[in-house]
Amino acid sequence: MRKGAFLRLKEFFLFISPALVTGIVLLYFIYWNMYLSLTDYSPLNPSLSIVGFSTYEKVFKDPDFISSLIRTIIWAGLLVFSGNILGILIASAIFNLGGQRLRNILTAYFIYPLSLSLVTSGIIWRWLFDNDRGINVIFRRIGLPGILWLDGSNAFWSIALVSIWVYSGLGALFYLAMFYNINKEIIESAQVDGAGALRIMMQIVIPNSKQAFIISTIFYTLFTIQMFDLPYSILFINPFTSTMVMYTYIKFAATYFAVAAASAMSIVFISALIVIPYAMYGLKKWIVRA
Amino acid sequence: MRGLTASLTIIIIGILWAIPLYVLIIGSFKNISEVLTTPIFLPSERPDFYTLLKTGSSMTDPLINTIIEVIPAAFISTILGSLSAYAFHRFTSKIKDIILIIIAIATYIPYQSIMVPLAIFIRSLGLYDTVWGVLIAFIILYIPIASLLMTIFMSSVPRDLIHAAEVDGASEFTIFRRVVLPILGPGFTSTVVFLVIQAWNNFFVPLILVRGYEKHVTLKVFSYIGQSGNLYNEMFSAALIASLPPLIIFISMGRYFIRGLLTLGMGGR
Numbered sequence: 001m002r003k004g005a006f007l008r009l010k011e012f013f014l015f016i017s018p019a020l021v022t023g024i025v026l027l028y029f030i031y032w033n034m035y036l037s038l039t040d041y042s043p044l045n046p047s048l049s050i051v052g053f054s055t056y057e058k059v060f061k062d063p064d065f066i067s068s069l070i071r072t073i074i075w076a077g078l079l080v081f082s083g084n085i086l087g088i089l090i091a092s093a094i095f096n097l098g099g100q101r102l103r104n105i106l107t108a109y110f111i112y113p114l115s116l117s118l119v120t121s122g123i124i125w126r127w128l129f130d131n132d133r134g135i136n137v138i139f140r141r142i143g144l145p146g147i148l149w150l151d152g153s154n155a156f157w158s159i160a161l162v163s164i165w166v167y168s169g170l171g172a173l174f175y176l177a178m179f180y181n182i183n184k185e186i187i188e189s190a191q192v193d194g195a196g197a198l199r200i201m202m203q204i205v206i207p208n209s210k211q212a213f214i215i216s217t218i219f220y221t222l223f224t225i226q227m228f229d230l231p232y233s234i235l236f237i238n239p240f241t242s243t244m245v246m247y248t249y250i251k252f253a254a255t256y257f258a259v260a261a262a263s264a265m266s267i268v269f270i271s272a273l274i275v276i277p278y279a280m281y282g283l284k285k286w287i288v289r290a
Numbered sequence: 291m292r293g294l295t296a297s298l299t300i301i302i303i304g305i306l307w308a309i310p311l312y313v314l315i316i317g318s319f320k321n322i323s324e325v326l327t328t329p330i331f332l333p334s335e336r337p338d339f340y341t342l343l344k345t346g347s348s349m350t351d352p353l354i355n356t357i358i359e360v361i362p363a364a365f366i367s368t369i370l371g372s373l374s375a376y377a378f379h380r381f382t383s384k385i386k387d388i389i390l391i392i393i394a395i396a397t398y399i400p401y402q403s404i405m406v407p408l409a410i411f412i413r414s415l416g417l418y419d420t421v422w423g424v425l426i427a428f429i430i431l432y433i434p435i436a437s438l439l440m441t442i443f444m445s446s447v448p449r450d451l452i453h454a455a456e457v458d459g460a461s462e463f464t465i466f467r468r469v470v471l472p473i474l475g476p477g478f479t480s481t482v483v484f485l486v487i488q489a490w491n492n493f494f495v496p497l498i499l500v501r502g503y504e505k506h507v508t509l510k511v512f513s514y515i516g517q518s519g520n521l522y523n524e525m526f527s528a529a530l531i532a533s534l535p536p537l538i539i540f541i542s543m544g545r546y547f548i549r550g551l552l553t554l555g556m557g558g559r
Contacts, residue, residue, distance in 0.1 A: 008381070011377075011462050012377045012380070012381045015373045015374060015376060015377035015462070015466075016373075016374045016377045016378070016389065018370035018371070018373065018374060018433050018437075019370070019371060019374035019389070019393055019433055019434060019437035020374070020389055020392070022396065022429070022430050022431075022433040022434055023389070023392040023393045023395075023396040023433075023434050023437075024392065025430055026396040026399075026404065026430065026431075026434065027392060027395070027396065028407075029404040029407040029408060029411070030399070030403070030404060030407075032407040032410075033403070033404060033406060033407055036406060036407070086303070089299060089303070090299075090300075090303060092296070092299075093295075093296040093297075093299035093300045093303075094296075094300065095296075096293065096295075096296035097293065097296050097297065097300070098293070104545070106300060106304075107548065108540075108544040108545070108548060109304065109307065110303075110304075110307060111544075111547075111548060111551070112307075112311070112537075112540060113307070113310070114551070115487055115491075115536050115537060115539075115540035115544075115547065116491065116533050116536065116537070117490070117491035117492075117493060117507075117508050117511070117532065117533065117536070118491070118493065119491075119493050119508045119511050119512050119529070120314070120491075120508075120511060120529040120532065120533050121310065123511065123514075123515060123525050123526070123529050124310045124313055124314050124526070124529070125310065126515070127313070127317070127330050127522050127525075127526075128309070128310065128313065128330070130330070132329075133328070133329045133330050133522075134329070134330060137329040137331070138329075138331065165306075165307070165310070169307075170551060170555075173548065173551060173552060173555075174552075174555050174556065177552055177556055197295070197296075198295075211556075215555045215556060216555075219555060222398060222400065225400050226400040226402055228402060228493075228494055229493045229494065229508075233493075233512055233515060245400070245402040245403075245494075248402070248403070248405065249402075249405065249498075252405055252406055252409070252498070257406050257410075260405070260406050261406050264402075264403040264404065264405065264406060265403075267400055267402070267403040268399060268400075268403045271398070271399050271400055271403070272395075272399065274398075275394070275395055275398040275399055276395065278394075278398065279390075279391050279394035279395055279398065280391070282394060282557055283387060283390060283391065283394070285556075285557035286390070286438070286441060286442050286445070286557050
């Protein structure tokens with residue numbers, strides 16, 4: 001060893017300090033959030049004394065919060081279910097086409113919605129859902145009744161559909177990455193045995209891609225928990241499409257900071273249930289031990 | 291047969307995927323009378339650039355402000371993130387795992403949940419309603435992501451090369467700059483591209499840190515929803531102009547962006 005252990009430790013902390021400092025700042029923000037949520041703080045009541053869980057009680061008794069919580073859970077279920085199915089479908093189709101270059105172009109194509117801002121996607125779909133100039137024009141022309149996409153409780157399902165359009169390509173990417181990893185000899189020997197493409201996909205390729213399912217599910221759930229831009233740019237604040245982040249934002253904008261903090265802490269808590277196990281699991285894959 | 295089903299699936303889903311982008315582009319070229327009478331699927335008979343030019347000229351300030359926020363945030367985060375990734379690569383200890391877990395949690399916990407402390411913090415720095423406040427917020431949020439991404443990319447750098455440089459008596463910083471960074475090129479590009487697209491498209495951070503609509507393109511695009519009412523050509527023009535930079539980056543450097551996504555999910559393997 002060329003240098004003393006102490007010097008190496010000092011250099012290590014020098015190099016690592018930006019990541020460590022910002023990481024700790026973010027964790028400190030969460031801690032601050034937790035502290036605020038235990039107070040009754042707002043500009044009208046600028047006292048930082050602890051009032052216990054009464055702010056949480058207020059939040060969990062608020063029907064708006066409960067409905068946004070339930071909506072977020074249903075939305076996550078919808079996105080996980082449809083996003084995985086569409087992801088598998090797109091990935092399988094791409095996997096069965098020839099030519100790596102074509103496959104790469106198609107993969108990128110299905111991911112392009114992720115390169116647009118959600119506000120842009122929101123504006124486009126706002127108009128696709130328009131009754132006089134949107135999808136309904138085509139529906140009526142082919143003899144189908146128009147759908148009132150954004151009316152009342154329909155809006156939730158319509159915007160969930162948009163989120164499926166935005167995120168399914170990511171699932172397809174994860175599945176494809178797993179498909180490429182599968183041993184080619186297994187697939188070839190199945191082909192020699194006369195198995196069709198569908199059977200190979202159903203019995204060999206897809207069952208061997210559980211990891212893609214886990215990761216897509218984690219990401220879809222995290223995206224749903226963060227849902228704000230899309231509903232906000234399609235229908236602004238709307239009782240039928242309000243999510244947990246939107247509820248938090250409304251309370252924040254109205255300067256009910258303690259209430260916003262308590263609501264934000266429930267977002268932190270739910271996402272921590274997913275993020276912490278994922279981080280522990282990822283740790284084994286992210287770094288190669290010497 | 292096998293190719294036929296696959297091709298059909300791709301074509302059907304592919305058309306559904308194309309509709310929004312198609313509508314966005316043709317809508318931007320419509321004139322006022324067509325906007326009010328034609329469905330959004332119908333291309334304009336007399337495409338005109340007037341709306342694009344009009345919205346474009348009102349978007350110069352937001353575009354410049356966004357560049358000031360996004361480009362430094364992406365590069366500073368990636369450079370500092372690479373330094374930590376290098377330290378992780380060189381150092382073997384239990385502390386490393388704990389720091390990595392902190393960084394991973396900071397990366398994946400939804401940043402919207404810290405809106406209250408973040409806004410109070412940026413206000414207390416006196417940077418509310420400035421591009422610098424947004425820039426600092428982006429850097430705080432993106433350094434952990436960049437560190438995690440670069441750590442994963444770093445794991446493929448051969449240790450022998452570093453040891454050889456070390457035997458030659460090079461300092462840690464020289465090894466990092468002369469040996470590691472050149473090998474890390476593609477990973478570095480992936481991280482920068484990923485962060486540029488993320489920051490460019492971010493709506494929530496500027497929404498809570500800025501007043502009005504001039505300090506980030508997504509805010510400006512959003513403002514057209516309220517003010518244009520029935521005139522979708524204006525909204526689409528604004529959205530198209532705001533989407534061009536990330537779309538061009540995506541089309542020309544898509545594989546770097548995709549590698550970033552893949553690495554965040556699958557961990558580089």
